[in-house]
Amino acid sequence: MPLSSEHQAEIDDQRSHPTPTLRATAPGMEKHLYTAQPVLDHGFVRVIDYMGDDAAICQAARVSYGRGTKSVQNDEGLIRYLMRHWHSTPFEMCEVKLHVKLPVFVARQxxxxxxxxxxxxSARYSILDREFYIPAPDDLAAQSVVNNQGRGAALTGEEAQRVLRYLQDDAMRCYDHYEEMISQDGQQGLARELARMNLPANIYTQWYWKVDLHNLFHFLRLRADAHAQYEIRVYADAICAMVKDWVPAAYGAFEDYRLGGATLSGRALECIKKMLAGEEVTQETSGMSKGEWREFQGVIG
Incomplete structure (x- = not known):
């Protein structure tokens, strides 16, 4: 279970004591407050607090106008203009604070x-729980032959079983030794700040992460991308669902121009113009490297 009994009790208590406020609220985000979204086998993402909404973005862009001076349609058009032309400052007026539980190797990315x-x-102050990320069998894959930082075909048969066994056994063995080293039963016990070095990178950690919407969109553009590592992409996907409810107009523009869009170089634009004019363009005549040409072909289909 991703949530401990302590976490669940905290969430239940927080949701049972709503607080009235005069500040702007986003109904879509209110439903996510203090509700944990499970991710991977023991992880989660939950919203602790947020500030701003779509109207706050527009108000910051217009500066001199108060809320309600423009229609929803005008607000959406302005947000799309801001996103289209990379005017990022108004998006920084919105912030969100998340509580995330994630494997250490994902945290380092x-x-x-x-x-x-x-x-x-803090693993210097507290003792980490015996919780490790163990991939599902379908997520065990070989090294990609075309991408040095990606994975290829799934492992099968005895190899997959052996890898899973190593991951599980090694994690448990490291934690057993961690517990033995810090134990003060009949010995002084090694300091926690030193004992933690023996723990594997698939053990779970937790943090509070507060970010403005502009920088959150940058994070999501990279980490919700199909080329991102699966284990961080599932966190990004969970956050995307929350942001979509929080600022629907801003997320719609982000989804259109960033997640669903593409940035082309001047050389790539010249190739497209030649193609539209009926000219044949190859990698050799494009002026692009093999890798750049492969990515260009992926964009234009």
Whole structure:
């Protein structure tokens, strides 16, 4: 179960004491407050707090106008204009704070996005739980032959069973030794800050992660992409569903221009113009490298 009994009790208590407010609220996001969305085998994402909505983006863009001075249609058109022309500052007026439980190796990818405020569970102060991410058999894959940082075909048969057995046995053995080292039963016990170095990268950690909408969109554009590693992409997908309910107009523009769009180089645009004019263009005549040409073909189908 992703949620411990303590977490569930905390969530139930928070949801049972709603607080009136004069600030703007987003009905779609209110339903996500304090509700944990399970991810992977032991992880979750839950919204702790948020600020702003679609109207806040428009109000910041117009500055001199108050809420309600423009129609919803005008607001959506403005948001799409801002997204289309990369005017990012108005999106920074919205923020969200998430509580995330995730494997350490996913956290190390995630923390590369340095435009957020993070506070992680301290393994110097507290003892980590015996919880490890073990992939489903279908998610065990060989190294990709075309992408040095990706996976290829799924492992099968005895090899898949052996890999799963190694992952499970090694994780449990490392945790057994971790518990033995920090134990003060008949010994001094190794400091937690030192004992944690023996824990595997698939153990779960937790953090609070606060980010503005502009930088969240940047995170989602990279991590909700089909080429992102599966284990971080499922977290991004869960967050996408929350953001869609929170700021539907902004998310719609993001989905259209960023997730569903593509950025083309000047060289690629020239190739498209030649193709539309009936000219034959090949990788050799395009001026692109083999990798760039392969990506270009993927964009234009």
């Amino acid at each position: 995630w923390i590369r996005h340095r435009t957020a405020n993070v506070n992680e569970y």
